[in-house]
Amino acid sequence: MSAVPSRGSLPPLVDVEEFFADPVFSGATISPDGTRIAYLAPKYGRTNVWVRGIDEGHEDAVCVTHDARRGIKTYHWTDDPRWLLYLQDTDGNEDWHLYRVDLDAPEEPAVDLTPMEPGSRVFGAEPMKSVPGSVLVWMNRRPMAIDVFRIDVATGETVLHLEQPEPNGGFLVGRDGEAAFYSLLADDGSHEFYAIDPATGERRLLRRLGGPEHPLGVPLQMVTSDGKGLLVADYQESDDLRLVRIDRETGEETVVAAVEGHSLCTMGLMAPTLPPSVFISQRTGDVMAARFVGDRPRIEVVDPHFAEVYAALSRLSDGVLSSVSSDESERRWVVSFDHDREPGLTFFYDHGTGESRLLFRPYPRLDPADLAPMTAVRFPARDGLPLHGFLTLPVGVEPAKPPLVLLVHGGPWAHDTWSYSPTVQFLANRGYAVLQVNFRGSSGYGKRHVTSAIGEFAGKMHDDLIDAADWAVAQGHADPGRIGIAGGSYGGYAALVGVTVTPDYFAAAVDYVGISNLANFMRTLPPFARPHQVNNWYRYVGDPENPAQEADMLARSPITMVERIRTPLLVAQGANDVRVVREESDNIVESLRARGVPVEYLVADDEGHGFDNPENRIRLHRAIERHFADHLGGRRATSSPA
Numbered sequence: 207m208s209a210v211p212s213r214g215s216l217p218p219l220v221d222v223e224e225f226f227a228d229p230v231f232s233g234a235t236i237s238p239d240g241t242r243i244a245y246l247a248p249k250y251g252r253t254n255v256w257v258r259g260i261d262e263g264h265e266d267a268v269c270v271t272h273d274a275r276r277g278i279k280t281y282h283w284t285d286d287p288r289w290l291l292y293l294q295d296t297d298g299n300e301d302w303h304l305y306r307v308d309l310d311a312p313e314e315p316a317v318d319l320t321p322m323e324p325g326s327r328v329f330g331a332e333p334m335k336s337v338p339g340s341v342l343v344w345m346n347r348r349p350m351a352i353d354v355f356r357i358d359v360a361t362g363e364t365v366l367h368l369e370q371p372e373p374n375g376g377f378l379v380g381r382d383g384e385a386a387f388y389s390l391l392a393d394d395g396s397h398e399f400y401a402i403d404p405a406t407g408e409r410r411l412l413r414r415l416g417g418p419e420h421p422l423g424v425p426l427q428m429v430t431s432d433g434k435g436l437l438v439a440d441y442q443e444s445d446d447l448r449l450v451r452i453d454r455e456t457g458e459e460t461v462v463a464a465v466e467g468h469s470l471c472t473m474g475l476m477a478p479t480l481p482p483s484v485f486i487s488q489r490t491g492d493v494m495a496a497r498f499v500g501d502r503p504r505i506e507v508v509d510p511h512f513a514e515v516y517a518a519l520s521r522l523s524d525g526v527l528s529s530v531s532s533d534e535s536e537r538r539w540v541v542s543f544d545h546d547r548e549p550g551l552t553f554f555y556d557h558g559t560g561e562s563r564l565l566f567r568p569y570p571r572l573d574p575a576d577l578a579p580m581t582a583v584r585f586p587a588r589d590g591l592p593l594h595g596f597l598t599l600p601v602g603v604e605p606a607k608p609p610l611v612l613l614v615h616g617g618p619w620a621h622d623t624w625s626y627s628p629t630v631q632f633l634a635n636r637g638y639a640v641l642q643v644n645f646r647g648s649s650g651y652g653k654r655h656v657t658s659a660i661g662e663f664a665g666k667m668h669d670d671l672i673d674a675a676d677w678a679v680a681q682g683h684a685d686p687g688r689i690g691i692a693g694g695s696y697g698g699y700a701a702l703v704g705v706t707v708t709p710d711y712f713a714a715a716v717d718y719v720g721i722s723n724l725a726n727f728m729r730t731l732p733p734f735a736r737p738h739q740v741n742n743w744y745r746y747v748g749d750p751e752n753p754a755q756e757a758d759m760l761a762r763s764p765i766t767m768v769e770r771i772r773t774p775l776l777v778a779q780g781a782n783d784v785r786v787v788r789e790e791s792d793n794i795v796e797s798l799r800a801r802g803v804p805v806e807y808l809v810a811d812d813e814g815h816g817f818d819n820p821e822n823r824i825r826l827h828r829a830i831e832r833h834f835a836d837h838l839g840g841r842r843a844t845s846s847p848a
Contacts (some may be wrong), residue, residue, distance in 0.1 A: 210743075211841075216602040217576040219843050220635050220788065222831065225628040226823040227255050228277060229568035231478075233529075234258070234552050236486070236540045240533030243540060243554075243565070244290065253277035255292060257309060260538070260554065264566075270312040271305075277818060280478045282331065285338055289359045292316070293328060298814020299782045302328040304343060306321070306359060308320055314451045319362050322347055323584065336382035342367060346734050352376065356383070374737040377402075380433040381491055386454070387412075387436050389427055395741045397424045399436060404622050412457040415440055418660060419618045419653045421742035425472045426483065431491030437462065437759075439470045439483070446651040448470070449484065449496050463496040463506045469650050471497040471653045473620060481544060487512070489536045495527075499650035501582035501594075502526055502624045503544065515539065515557055522562055524552045526624075540565065546580035546598075549626030576601070578634040580624055585677045587670050591658055594651055595674060596622055597644035599683065600634045609713075609838040610684035612675050612704075616660065616695030618667065619717040619742060621650040632827060637840040638690075645670035647746070660746050663724065664703045664762035671700060672708060680704045683704045692716035692830070694816060695786060702764035702794065714837035716776045716830055719786050719815055722794045723766075724759040725750035730787045742754050776806045776833045778826050780813030 217524070232253070234245035243260055246253045249269045255278055258267035271292060281292035290307045301324060305316040312365055318329050327342040329352055339359055346352045354368040356378065368377045368385055378387040388400040388409050388438045395417030400409035415424055425439035426449070427523050436452045443582070444457065447469035449462040463470070463484075474482040474497070485495045487509065494512035498504040503526045507513045515536070518525060525545035531537045542552040550568035555561070580598045585591050600608050611633050615622045622642040630640045644651055647659025659667055671691070678684040691704040691712045698720015705715045728743050728750050730808060747762075748755030760766050775798070779791035798805045808829055810822045819822045835842035 211321075216637075216841075217635065219841060220572070220576060220632075220823050221843065222632070222827050225632045225635075226568070226827055227820045229550065230570060231264070231552070232550060232565035232568050233281075233813075234540050234542065234565060235283065235531035235537070236289065236533055236538055236554075238285065238534045239287060240535065240538040244281065244283065245552075245566075246281075250274035253279070254289065255281050255586070257290070257312075268312050270307050270309060271316060272313075276812075277820075278422045279818075283340075284341070284359055285333055286359065291319075291331065291341070293360070295327070295814075297782050297812040298780050298816070298818060300327060300784055300814055301325065303340075304328050304331055304357075306362070317362065319343075320345060325349060332367070334383045342379065342383055350734050350737075352734065354379065368689055378427055378429050378436065380429045381431055382433075385432065386429045386433050387427075389424075389425065391738060391740060393740075395745060399427075399438070399452065399525070405496070406776060412436075412454070413452055413459075417741045418657050421656065421746065422472075422476075423738065423741070425470070425475055428484075437484075437493065439472060441653045445654055447650075447652070449493070462493060463498075463508050465504060465506055466499045467498050468498040468504060469652055471499045471503060471623070472649055473550065473623065476620060478740070479681050481526075485527075485530050487536065488532045488534055496532075499621065499623070511536065515555075518557065518560070518562070519553075519555060522555070523548075523551050525551065530636055544625045546624060546626055547574040547577040547631075549661050556833070560662050577631050579629065580627075582624060583677075584642075585674070587666070587673050589666065589669075591646055591655070591670075591681070592651075593643055593645065593674060595641060597642075597678065597683065598634050598640040600637045600639060603637060606683060607679075607685040608637055608639045609688035609690065609834075609840055610641060610675060610678055611834065611838075612671055612691045612712075613640050613643065614671065614691065614693030614697035614700040615644075615648070616693065616697050617649070618645070618647045618696040619647040619649050619656070622725035623650075627844060629827070632831075633840075634835075636831060636834070636842065638834065638838065639678065641674055641684075643671060643674035643676050643702060645674075663747055664707055665700075668700065668703050668707055671704065672711065675711075688713055690714040690834055690838050691714070692718070693720070695720065696788070698765070703762075706764045706767035706770045709770045709772055712773050714774045714776075714834055716778070716833065717791070717794070718778045718782060719783055720777075720790065721786055722768075722790045723763045724748075725756050725763070727786060727790060728759075730789070732784055765793050765797070768794060769801070771798060771803060774833065774837045775802065775806070776829055778808040778817070778829070779810070780817065781809055781811045782814045785815040 232246045244257045254271040256267040257300035293302045304320045319673045331343045334340040343355045350373045351370045356367040357364045375390040379383040387529040390398045397415045399413045428437045434454045440450045448464040451460045474480045494509040496509040514789045523543040528544040537558045539555045552565045583597045621644045679686045691701045698717040701715045701717045748759045750756045795807045
């Protein structure tokens, strides 16, 4: 268990590198036969995949990948103990390829199983149970269509498995690779689900679900292990997002997991490195448990066998279960936990013997006693909408009012959660109170909360941020004269809105891969993404090809209000960003410099939508440290290089 730090004395300044270097260990999983553990650890200055026996230590492990250019984040075991797969792009361009590693010859170069033209990418991969040695891979060899291919892992032979008939639809496959259902995003924004006749291939409409309350599409869309049902996340008649099964024959809905007053957490669907929305049994393919949003994430167990396992796992840490991996028998497990000050503790557990042991701490040099607790807070917006957030107060500064950093999450259809954030802990260590608010439009807090953001970019969504900072000041948690704002992606847009719509409110701002021109942002999205924007950017913001809507979008764009900026600004951008292109940051910086307004601009030539390489993360946060120290008055490491 982690001790709560005491207040009244300042903790030591922790080096930037300790927060933003790659973890010493992370991402551990157990092999299907239960004999080996794979994990990520640094080699060649990047995270690579290592493999060792379950009873061996890191000194006995073998590094089986050899990427010295960009760290590997996602890998997969296969059903053949010889092969391991991983995903990699080029300098953050998100053109993901699937590579094969030969564990019998780990020194050999990896083989690209998915050679494609630039602009095409792998969207997902999973084993095909009915054809051992094969994986199903979703990729857009046709630029506007994400088709399903079957790849023989050993030979690399690739065949088209399912061709998507339309860009806004897609087949949902069962465990044997069969086309069991079809999902279609209709022109009116509704989501239609069809059962597919296995004999004729004909579609039969099962269910039509709503639109804007699912801005990123109906979450999950997963075929049950028996092929007789479809799992989706839906609100039904509730304000809370539930896990629901739709029967293939009758269309009847059955609630699989629901928690009154809480919504299913969908963050894990946005990136494979985030905790999953549902935990799936390696043995049966069924849902074992689901993750719900709350002051702390809540795990709702639905499988009786996993209930026994979960009870034992819960005794290993006072954090929240984050990732689980088991062998095919579900006797041996490798699991990790979320925590605000002790991140990623990873354990081995044997359900047959009851044996458990700590495998590793990802950041062994970080002392939880030097870190700051993250506390859930809630308060109303000015129009009465309930707002939830998280406040992290610097250790040892009470009763003085510290400077405050309003840290805005991206998306905006995402949410902050109780967890370890290196940026939050870094800022708290430097003496800042850090406030994260799940403003309207954030996921995880119900249908009303999401849809309240329609038409409110640079409007009530911004008001929520100001209301949050005002609340912190009123509670005595912040100095009203020293409030900063920072964020990435949508959070970068929010920071730019903050210094344009309310130019006198913030004393400093950081825009990290943020949008400056909403119309240009939408026009430069990857072509394959555009058919799926009807319930998010088009519904919430507008259509840039409609002159009236484009005018409204420009009125909500920081670039059209850039002359109002007088707040000290730091801008950071990845040169290869395909979501928020470099032009979005260039335009802001060039306009400010033309007026003689000081602005610091960091561009990483080997990054995309966010900085992944540790030297770039360290460089960025050293700049943030200087920027906020100069303008908000927080602590700064005297040895920090310029």
